[in-house]
Amino acid sequence: MDEDDELLETMKLRILQSFRWREDVVNPLAKELEISNEMFEKILMNHLDMSSLEALHATLESAKPQCLSEKLHADLRFCWLCDVMELVTIEEANRIKLSLVKEIIDGKDYDMALKDGKKQVLDLLLM
Incomplete structure (x- = not known):
């Protein structure tokens, strides 16, 4: 993984691990799917780009x-x-x-x- 990919992953993870994302999205959906929060975070990181992650919380709300x-x-x-x-x-x-x-x-x-x-x-x- 090159430096840009690592930076992108870190930035995505910061969004996903923010309090609101964790409480409103990650925890409830991981629980519903009966998987760990970490596994659900990886799924979101693999399927969503930065702009989607930044806009998605408001859409979910x-x-x-x-x-x-x-x-x-x-x-x-x-x-x-x-x-x-x-x-x-x-x-x-x-x-x-x-x-x-x-x-x-x-x-x-x-x-x-x-x-x-x-x-x-x-x-x-x-x-």
């Missing part, structure tokens, strides 16, 4: 609400209740998901928000 919404859609069984059986309208489902996403982003525990969401869905179905 902006995707967080969409990811939460999709997870809630599945966990609240809107796949069935809304998409298949049409017992809940898309608007009602989106209203519930949006309020829960805001609560989760503001610090509410996902499981507690999900429990509240299930209650909201049940209340809606009992109307």
Whole structure:
């Protein structure tokens, strides 16, 4: 490995090992993939260039609400209740998901928000 490659690797590693990257990206995704943080860092270093690494954290943060919404859609069984059986309208489902996403982003525990969401869905179905 020549000096330029070593410098590039060091610079990439500094980005990946920064507090925000470690907390927001590396730790959760490595845990999800059931691999070490170091292994996930190597994967990112091999697949991303410097400009991608510098811009990616903001992109990941902006995707967080969409990811939460999709997870809630599945966990609240809107796949069935809304998409298949049409017992809940898309608007009602989106209203519930949006309020829960805001609560989760503001610090509410996902499981507690999900429990509240299930209650909201049940209340809606009992109307």
